Amino acid sequence: MTQAPNRTWADSPELAPKGKKAVPEGLWIRCPDCAAILFRKSVENNLWVCPECHHHFRVSGLRRIRQLVDPESFEPFNERMTPVDPLNFVDLKPYTQRLADAQKGTGQNDGVQTGAAFIKGRKVILACMDFEFLGGSMGSVVGEKITQAILLAADRDLPLVIVSCSGGARMMESGFSLMQMAKTTAALARFDDQGGLFISVLTDPTTGGVTASFAMLGDVILAERKALIGFAGPRVIQQTIRQELPEGFQRAEFVLECGFVDRVVERSELRSEISRIIDYAGK
Amino acid sequence: MARSNKQSGGFSLPFEQAVIELEKQIAALEQRDNAEDFAPEIETLRGSRDSLLKKIYAGLSPWDIVRVARHPKRPQTSDYLEMMCRDFCELHGDRRFGDDPSIITGLGRIGPYKAMIIGHQKGKTTQEKITCHFGCAHPEGYRKALAKMKLAEKFGLPVVTLIDTPGAYPGIKAEQRGQAEAIATNLREMSRLHTPIVCVVIGEGGSGGALGIGAGDRVAMLEYAWYSVISPEGCAAILWKQANEQSNAAAANALALTARDNLANGLIDHVIPEPVGGAHRNPHATAKDVQSWIVDQIRQLTRSKPETLVQRRYEKLRGIGAVAWQQPQISASAGH
Numbered sequence: 127m128t129q130a131p132n133r134t135w136a137d138s139p140e141l142a143p144k145g146k147k148a149v150p151e152g153l154w155i156r157c158p159d160c161a162a163i164l165f166r167k168s169v170e171n172n173l174w175v176c177p178e179c180h181h182h183f184r185v186s187g188l189r190r191i192r193q194l195v196d197p198e199s200f201e202p203f204n205e206r207m208t209p210v211d212p213l214n215f216v217d218l219k220p221y222t223q224r225l226a227d228a229q230k231g232t233g234q235n236d237g238v239q240t241g242a243a244f245i246k247g248r249k250v251i252l253a254c255m256d257f258e259f260l261g262g263s264m265g266s267v268v269g270e271k272i273t274q275a276i277l278l279a280a281d282r283d284l285p286l287v288i289v290s291c292s293g294g295a296r297m298m299e300s301g302f303s304l305m306q307m308a309k310t311t312a313a314l315a316r317f318d319d320q321g322g323l324f325i326s327v328l329t330d331p332t333t334g335g336v337t338a339s340f341a342m343l344g345d346v347i348l349a350e351r352k353a354l355i356g357f358a359g360p361r362v363i364q365q366t367i368r369q370e371l372p373e374g375f376q377r378a379e380f381v382l383e384c385g386f387v388d389r390v391v392e393r394s395e396l397r398s399e400i401s402r403i404i405d406y407a408g409k
Numbered sequence: 410m411a412r413s414n415k416q417s418g419g420f421s422l423p424f425e426q427a428v429i430e431l432e433k434q435i436a437a438l439e440q441r442d443n444a445e446d447f448a449p450e451i452e453t454l455r456g457s458r459d460s461l462l463k464k465i466y467a468g469l470s471p472w473d474i475v476r477v478a479r480h481p482k483r484p485q486t487s488d489y490l491e492m493m494c495r496d497f498c499e500l501h502g503d504r505r506f507g508d509d510p511s512i513i514t515g516l517g518r519i520g521p522y523k524a525m526i527i528g529h530q531k532g533k534t535t536q537e538k539i540t541c542h543f544g545c546a547h548p549e550g551y552r553k554a555l556a557k558m559k560l561a562e563k564f565g566l567p568v569v570t571l572i573d574t575p576g577a578y579p580g581i582k583a584e585q586r587g588q589a590e591a592i593a594t595n596l597r598e599m600s601r602l603h604t605p606i607v608c609v610v611i612g613e614g615g616s617g618g619a620l621g622i623g624a625g626d627r628v629a630m631l632e633y634a635w636y637s638v639i640s641p642e643g644c645a646a647i648l649w650k651q652a653n654e655q656s657n658a659a660a661a662n663a664l665a666l667t668a669r670d671n672l673a674n675g676l677i678d679h680v681i682p683e684p685v686g687g688a689h690r691n692p693h694a695t696a697k698d699v700q701s702w703i704v705d706q707i708r709q710l711t712r713s714k715p716e717t718l719v720q721r722r723y724e725k726l727r728g729i730g731a732v733a734w735q736q737p738q739i740s741a742s743a744g745h
Contacts, residue, residue, distance in 0.1 A: 212674065212731035213665045217648035235735060266730035273727070295616070295638045297648060300664045301676040304616060304638040305729040308624045311593060312600035312726045319601070335638070337589035338577075338617045343597055357588035357617070358579030362643075366579050376584060384585045 157181050173393045182350055182393050184330060186232065187239045187256035190289055194397060195243035195252065202241040204274060209236050209267045212302055221298040228259045236267035237292070240275040245287070246401035251279040254289045255336070262292035264336055265299040269306025272340060276313040276324075285323040285404050290341040293359075294334015307339035314343050323407045325400055328355050328378070328387065342386065346403050348396070349378035349387040356381075420481050424465055424473055428686070431458040462686040469633070471667050472658035475641055477633040478612045482689035484696065486513050486528030486571045489611065492696035493703075494519055494526060500557055506586060509550030511541040511574075512622070514557040519569065520704035522711075525561035527554045527622055528571030531612075544613070545578035548591035551621045555595050558602055567605040567707045570622040575640060577618030592621040599624040600726060601719055605710035607703050609681065610634040610668075611688075626722050627706040629679040630668035631695070633687050636677070637666035676729065 150156075155166050159181035169176065173193050174183040185193065191200050215221040229235060237259035243252045253275045255262045264272075272288065279286035295303040317324060326344025328337075330353035338357055341347075349355060356376040364371055374380050378390045391399050421429050435454045438447045469477065477483070490497045490513070499515035501508040514527045531544035554570075561568045577588055599606060599622075606625035614623070614636025630636055637644075641661035642652045649656035665671070668680040681698050684691035710718060 206735040208733050208735045210731050210733045213663070215663050217644075217660070217663060218650070266732050270730050270732050297639055297644050297664070299731070300638045300666065301636065301671055301674060302729065302731055304620055305676055305726070307593075307617060307620060308596050308600065309726045309729055311596035312624075312723050315597045315601045316723070318597070335617055338592040338621075339596060340593070342587075342590040342593040356584050357577065357592070358584065362579045363581065363584070367581065369581075371581065375581065384587065386587045386590050 175393050180351065180392065182330065182352065184257055184291070186258050187234070187237075187254040187289075187291075190254045190291075190329075191239060191241075191243070191252065193393070194254070194287075194289070194400075195245055196247065199244040200241050200252070201243070202239060203278070204240060204271050205235070207235065207267050207271060209265055209299075211298070212266070213298070213300055215298040215300070217298075224260060224298070232256060232258050234259055236265070236271070237262050238268045238271050240271045242278075242282075242284070245404075246397055248285070248401050248404045250285045250287050250400075250404070251275050251282070252287050252289075255291045257291045257293075257331075260296060262290075262336075263294060263296035263303070264292060264306050264339075265296035265303050266306065268292075268296075269303070269309050272306075272310050273313045276310065276317050276340075279324075280313075280317045280320050280322055283320075283322070285325065285407075286317065287325045287327065287400060288340060288344075289327040289329060290332040290336050291329045292332060292334070292336040292341075294336055304335065307335050310340045311343060314340055318343075318345075323404065325403055327396065327400075329353050331355070333357065333359055344388075345407065346389075347387045348389050348391050348399055349381060350396070351378055351390055351392055353378045355387070422473070422476055422480065424469070425462075428458055428462055428465065431461065459685055462690075466633075466686060470658060470662065471635070471664075471670075472641060472661040474633050474667050475613075475635050475661050477687045477689075478635050480687065480689045483612055484688055484692040485533065485573060486530045486611070487533075488692055489528070489571055489696055489699060490515075490517065490526065492693060493700035497526070500560075501553075503549045503552035503556055505552055506549045509547050509553060510537075511544055511546040511578075512550035512554050514553055516566070519700055519707075522567060522704065522707045524567045524569045524707070525557050526569045526571070527557060528611075529574040529619075529622070531573060542578050544574045545576060546574065546618060546621075547578050547580075547583045548586040548588050551577070551588075551591040551595050554622050555591075555598055558599065558604075558606075562602050562604045565604060567607065567711065568602070568625075569703055569707075570606070570608045570625065572608060572610040572614050572619045572623050572636075573612035573634075574615050574618045575613050576615035576643075577621065592617050595621045596624050600723060603715035603719060605707060605718060606722070607706045607710070609699055609703065610636050610677075611699070613640075614666075615640055624722075624726065626710055626718055626725075627679070628677045629681050629702055630671060630677050631681050631688060631699070632668050632683040634668055635661075635666040636668075636671050637664045639664070641666070 157176040160179035162178040240253040328349040494517035497517040532538035532541035608625040608628045610630040644660040645652040645656035684694045688695040
C-alpha cells in the first residue's frame with residue numbers, strides 16, 4: 127500500500143474545522159440534552175459523549191476516524207478528488223461559493239474521507255462522512271469515493287465499514303447526486319456477490335438518499351444511540367401528515383424496533399462492536 | 410393557477426390561456442346546427458391553435474414543464490397499459506405486508522414482446538388519488554415491484570417501468586416499514602437483475618421514489634416529464650428558504666430537471682418527443698411513440714446475454730458523476 131504523502135492530518139491544528147461546528151467551541155460547553163455544563167476537555171476525552179447523560183455530540187469525519195481506528199493506522203485515499211459544479215447551480219448563493227466556504231471551514235475537499243485502517247488490529251476499508259461539509263450531502267465526489275472504497279474492499283478482500291452522517295443527496299448536483307445512489311448500490315451488489323462483509327454504521331443524522339442507498343444495505347447495521355435515521359426528514363413528514371410525530375420517532379431505538387438496524391450501540395463500544403462482527407463474519 | 414374550463418376538463422395551464430380561447434371558439438362553432446357550413450373557419454381556427462400551441466410549447470420554462478408533467482389529464486400508467494398493452498394481467502402484492510395501489514405491476518404484451526410492466530399510478534378520480542397517495546408509493550410498493558422483477562428474471566421476461574411520482578411517500582408508516590431500505594434494496598437488486606430493464610419517465614421523476622424503479626439498461630423521458638433529486642418546491646423551500654412561484658421557478662431552472670437537460674448531462678439515454686401541446690392533448694399518439702421506443706430497446710437488449718446486460722448496466726452506472734482532481738491536472742468526467 128502506498129504511503130499517503132500527508133499523514134499529519136489527524137491532529138494538525140490547521141485542518142481543524144473552523145466553519146459551521148458540529149462540536150461547540152469554548153472551554154466550557156453545555157450539553158444540549160441534559161443541560162449540564164461540561165469541561166470541554168472532559169467531553170473530548172470521552173469521545174465527544176456527555177459524561178452525565180451520554181448524549182452523543184456530532185463529530186466530524188476526521189474526529190470519527192481518530193476515535194475509531196488504531197493510532198496512526200489510517201491511510202487516506204483520493205484526498206485530492208474535488209467537486210465540480212456540473213450544472214452551474216446558483217440558489218441564494220452560487221454552489222461554487224458554498225463549496226469554497228465548506229472547504230475552508232472543514233479543510234476537506236468534500237464530505238467523506240475514505241481510506242484503509244486498522245480497527246483493533248483488523249484491517250478494514252473505512253469511509254466516514256462529514257456532516258460539517260454541506261450537511262454531509264452526497265454529490266459526485268462522495269458517491270465516487272464511496273464507490274471506490276467499496277470496490278477496493280472487494281479488490282483486496284477486506285471488510286468494509288462506512289460511517290454515515292448525512293442529510294441525503296446533494297441538491298446542487300441534482301441528477302448527478304441522485305444517480306450516486308444507483309452507483310454506490312451497484313458497487314455494493316458486486317461486493318455482496320463476492321461475499322464481502324459490509325458493516326454500515328448509522329450516526330446522527332442519516333437520512334434521505336444516503337439511507338435509501340448504501341447505508342441501509344449493510345450486512346450488519348449498527349446505529350449510534352438516539353441517532354436520527356430515516357428516509358424523509360421529520361419536518362417533511364410533519365408537513366405532509368399534519369400531526370405530531372410520536373416520541374422518539376426515527377431515532378435509532380425506534381428504527382431497531384421496526385426491524386431495520388441490527389444493534390444500537392454507544393460510541394464507546396463502536397470499536398469493539400465492529401471488530402467483534404469482523405471476527406464472526408470477516409474473512 | 411388552475412382555472413375552470415370546460416374544453417380541457419376543468420383545468421388549464423396558465424400559459425395556455427390564448428389556446429383555451431381559440432378552443433372555446435372552435436367548440437362554439439362545432440356545436441352549431443349548421444356546423445358543416447363553418448368547416449373552413451373551424452379548420453383555420455384549428456390551424457392557428459396548433460401553431461400557437463407549437464409556439465408556446467417550444468418556449469416552455471422548466472417550471473412550465475413541471476406543470477405540464479403534472480397536468481391532471483396527462484396519461485398515467487393505467488392509460489398506457491390500456492393503450493399499448495394487450496392482455497394485461499395485473500399481479501398484486503409484495504408477499505410481505507400488502508398491496509400498494511400506487512405501483513401497478515403485471516404481465517402484458519407490448520408489440521411482439523411479453524414483459525413485466527411496473528409503473529407508478531397517481532389515480533384519476535379523487536377517491537383513486539387518495540388510495541394511490543397521489544403516486545407516492547409506500548415500501549410495500551417498492552417491494553412489490555422488486556418481487557415482480559425477480560419473477561420476470563426467473564422466466565426470462567424483460568422489465569418495463571413507467572415512472573410517474575412526486576416522490577416516495579413521506580409518512581410515519583412508510584418510515585416504520587422501511588422506506589429507505591425498500592428503495593436501497595431495489596437499487597442494488599436492479600443493478601444485478603439478469604434480464605433487460607427499460608424505463609420511461611412518463612410524468613414526474615421525483616427523486617429516490619422514481620429511481621427506486623428506475624435503475625435500468627435504457628432510460629428515456631417523455632419530452633415534458635421532469636426528473637431530479639428533489640422537487641422544485643422542496644428545493645426552493647430549503648435553498649431559497651421559501652416556496653413561491655418565483656423561487657419554485659428558479660429552483661426548477663437550477664435543478665436541470667427537464668428531459669433535454671438530463672439527456673445533455675448523460676443521465677438518461679433518450680427523449681421521446683410529445684405531440685404538439687403535450688401528451689394530455691393526444692394520449693394515443695404519445696402511447697404509440699412510447700411503445701415503439703420500448704419495443705426497439707427490448708429488441709436490442711434481448712440480443713445480449715443476461716451477464717453482458719448486467720455488466721453493461723453496471724458500467725453505465727459506474728460512469729456517472731462529475732469530479733475533478735486538485736492539482737496537478739483537472740479531469741472531469743460526465744456519465745454516458
